Amino acid sequence: MLELKGLRKTFSLYSGYTTALSDFNLTVPAGQFVTIVGSNGAGKSTLLNAVAGSVQCEEGSICLDGRYIQDRPEHRRALFVSRVFQDPAAGTASDLTIAEHMALAKKRGQWMGLRRAVTRAVVHDCREQLAILGLGLEERPHSKVKELSGGQRQALALLLALINKPRLLLLDEHTAALDPSTAKLVMNLTRSLVEKQQITTLMVTHNINHALDIGQRTLMMDSGQIVMDLAGGERDALTVEELIKKFAEKRRDAVLSDRSLLTS
Amino acid sequence: MVWIPPLEQGLAYGLMALGVYIAFRILHTPDLTVDGSFPLGAAVAASMLMGGSPPLLTIAVAFLAGVLAGMVTGTLSARLGIAPLLSGIIVMTALYSVNLRIMGRPNIPLLGQTTLFRQLEGLGVERMWTALIVFLPVTLGVGLFLYWLLNTHWGTALRASGSSAPMANALGIDIGVQHTLGIALSNGLTAMSGALVAQHNGFADVNLGVGIVITGLASVILGEALLNGGIAKQITGVLLGSIAYRSMVFVGLRLGFPASDLRLATAALVVAALVLSKYSLRPKSLRRPTVEPTRAAAAQERPGAEEREVKHHA
Numbered sequence: 001m002l003e004l005k006g007l008r009k010t011f012s013l014y015s016g017y018t019t020a021l022s023d024f025n026l027t028v029p030a031g032q033f034v035t036i037v038g039s040n041g042a043g044k045s046t047l048l049n050a051v052a053g054s055v056q057c058e059e060g061s062i063c064l065d066g067r068y069i070q071d072r073p074e075h076r077r078a079l080f081v082s083r084v085f086q087d088p089a090a091g092t093a094s095d096l097t098i099a100e101h102m103a104l105a106k107k108r109g110q111w112m113g114l115r116r117a118v119t120r121a122v123v124h125d126c127r128e129q130l131a132i133l134g135l136g137l138e139e140r141p142h143s144k145v146k147e148l149s150g151g152q153r154q155a156l157a158l159l160l161a162l163i164n165k166p167r168l169l170l171l172d173e174h175t176a177a178l179d180p181s182t183a184k185l186v187m188n189l190t191r192s193l194v195e196k197q198q199i200t201t202l203m204v205t206h207n208i209n210h211a212l213d214i215g216q217r218t219l220m221m222d223s224g225q226i227v228m229d230l231a232g233g234e235r236d237a238l239t240v241e242e243l244i245k246k247f248a249e250k251r252r253d254a255v256l257s258d259r260s261l262l263t264s
Numbered sequence: 265m266v267w268i269p270p271l272e273q274g275l276a277y278g279l280m281a282l283g284v285y286i287a288f289r290i291l292h293t294p295d296l297t298v299d300g301s302f303p304l305g306a307a308v309a310a311s312m313l314m315g316g317s318p319p320l321l322t323i324a325v326a327f328l329a330g331v332l333a334g335m336v337t338g339t340l341s342a343r344l345g346i347a348p349l350l351s352g353i354i355v356m357t358a359l360y361s362v363n364l365r366i367m368g369r370p371n372i373p374l375l376g377q378t379t380l381f382r383q384l385e386g387l388g389v390e391r392m393w394t395a396l397i398v399f400l401p402v403t404l405g406v407g408l409f410l411y412w413l414l415n416t417h418w419g420t421a422l423r424a425s426g427s428s429a430p431m432a433n434a435l436g437i438d439i440g441v442q443h444t445l446g447i448a449l450s451n452g453l454t455a456m457s458g459a460l461v462a463q464h465n466g467f468a469d470v471n472l473g474v475g476i477v478i479t480g481l482a483s484v485i486l487g488e489a490l491l492n493g494g495i496a497k498q499i500t501g502v503l504l505g506s507i508a509y510r511s512m513v514f515v516g517l518r519l520g521f522p523a524s525d526l527r528l529a530t531a532a533l534v535v536a537a538l539v540l541s542k543y544s545l546r547p548k549s550l551r552r553p554t555v556e557p558t559r560a561a562a563a564q565e566r567p568g569a570e571e572r573e574v575k576h577h578a
Contacts, residue, residue: 054433078436085430093427095290100420109436112417 002028002051002168002200007060009046009224020046021057022224030065031198033215035205037247043224044204048170051202053077065167079109082161083170084154086177091157094146098137098156101145102126105160129159133189151182155189162193169194171203175210190214208240220247268392270514274507275399276464277479279406279457281487281506282499284480286450289498290414291426291443296352297337298480300359301330301451302473305458307363310372310468319380323459330455331448333359338444356473363470370470379463395464402460406453407499414495422446454480475527482530483509485537 007024010017020043028034036044049055051062053074062070069077085091092101102125103117123141130138133155137148145153154174161169171190175183191214194201205211211218218235220228220243227250230238238246280302287295305326312322333355340351364370384394413419425432425439426446432439454476462468487505491497512533517523 052434054430073438074433075436075438078434083434085434090428090430091434093424093431095423095427096420100423103417104420104424104435104437107417107435112421112437114413114416114418116415117417117420118415 001030001063001065002026002202003061003063004051005061005063007047007050007057007062009043009050009055009057019043019224021050021060024060024225026219026226028200028202028217030200032217033194033199033201033203034217034219035203035211035215036219036221037205037208037211038221038227042221044221045172046224047221048083048172048202048204051168052081052083052170075109077109080167081170082108082166082168083172084157084161084174086173088150088153088157088177091174092145092148092153092160095144097142097144098130098148099123099126099141101156101160102129102141102163105163108164108166129163130156132193133159149182151178151186154178154182154186158186158189158193162197162199165197166199169199169201171201173204173206176206187214208243212238212240212243218243220250222250265392268396270511271507272395272399272464273510273514275403275503276395276460277457277483277510278403278503278506279460280454280476281480281483281502282406282410283450283453283457284477285484285487285498285502286410286446286453288481288484290423291446291450293341293348293426293443293447294352295337295348295447295450296477297333297355297359297447297451298352298454298477299473299475300356300363301333301454302458302461302476303363303468303470304329304333304359304366304473305455306462306468306472307366307372307458307470308455309459309462310374311366311368313374313377313379313463314372319378319383319463322463323380323456326459327452327456330458331452333455334448334451335444337451338447341447342440342443360470367468367470372468374463374466374468379466380460381463399460403503406456407503411496411499475530478527478534479509479530482534482537485534485541488541489537 004024004026007021008019009021010019018041020041024043024047036047038044046055050057053069053072053076057070060070061068064080067080069080083091096104097118099118099122103119103122104112106122106125126141127138130141135152135155137143137152137156145156148156154177158171158174174190175186178186187210190203195215201215203210203215212235216235217229217231219226219230228246280298284295284298287293287298308326308329309319309322312325313319317325337348337351337355340346340354341348346354380398381391381394384397385391389397414423421432421435421437422442422445424435425437425442429439432442458472462472483506484502485505486508487498487501487503490504490508491501513526516526516529521529
């Protein structure tokens, strides 16, 4: 279970301050898949970065399965939290082979010792896991990741993030940098892999269809707070148009051009 | 035998080239500390030899001195947030004074001292082979050690932090620590190279390191042109590149080019190699297609163009 209490984060700009998270509270039961939508600057990415540890909040607590992790740096949360970035180049390392990624992912958050990383067992495991993706990557575990396409890299990043079953998975618009057909493929993989393993997940998306279609709960954020929290029958019955309309109503300085942010 | 001197030099400077390879290619950090840690190794070795220390010990201590210098650079950039390029220049500058302190004067001749090579001569080895007998096992040994190290979990994590910091961080790797250790190892090897070269040349000089990082880079780039691929090929390539570079220098000097033009020629070589490697040295699979890409291919080339445009409107 993930419990966020009173999170606050402000960024200083040339023109003053902007509040990315203000008194943010959220409780996610174990195994729940939550999708998060909202316009640019609503605080979605800051929320994910705060939970992952790459952004430190000024106030508030982050409790994951009974452990308070808000004071740990990012690399010391990695044992419990894994994430997939928007940019495939950030989530995978060009110079490393697929098998080397697998070897490191198996050691996520653990002591990296002086034993050989890519053993026969790792390669075997690698082939088995890659076969799940159905992209033919299982034929080439020793290829460098820079030889892969963006979609293949993102699918690999997703697979690696799920190794050793993390307590929390963070997906930050992980299909936004992909072309539509590849994005669909990666989203289908997300659905099948994550839902099967029932991992607690926060997924930020700009795609309202995905937001309502995948997972069990949808949050809408604005100005660093949750303005709408939908689950169960209410969520199932909602259409994309209704959600966009609701969003316009909920937003304090409602701007209809935000419609363009939310693709369907 | 004319092939011996360039081979000797290539192997001795090869350790420095491996250090440059670690910084520039594995950590993707332009580290200029090397220009200071190379004479640091020479200074440490020369002063210790003057004091009567055993030659092998001087090389080990030179390595440690280089590690220390690298730790300072790494700490400046990773912990104190100074840009890596500037951190290197700062430490390189500071090392100039440190090296003068260690040596007590700008130049120490080692002609009368018991160097590694003199020791071998004392054992009855012919003079022309002594350098190869030292450099071959040392350089190949370091190469094998690096090959092993870079393929361990720790070494793979080091390469990951150089290649993609966000990913390394998300995997629980402390990239600051890794960066510092990597730069330390790089400068340790460089100082070790300086210690060997000083003993081989028969002197240590405070200006021994000026521009050395560019000769190291030239070796790395030449090596990449000769061999590229996995870690084993890269390390072998760097050593071959170092030998190739020293051979070119040797031939150039034999042909009568003035030694004072060496740096200019090396700089030109590095520029030419860097420009060429952007174009023709690339593997075919990575080259841009020459035919006009189709619409679908263009979409593949620019992934997410659609979604980005959407954001742009807002």
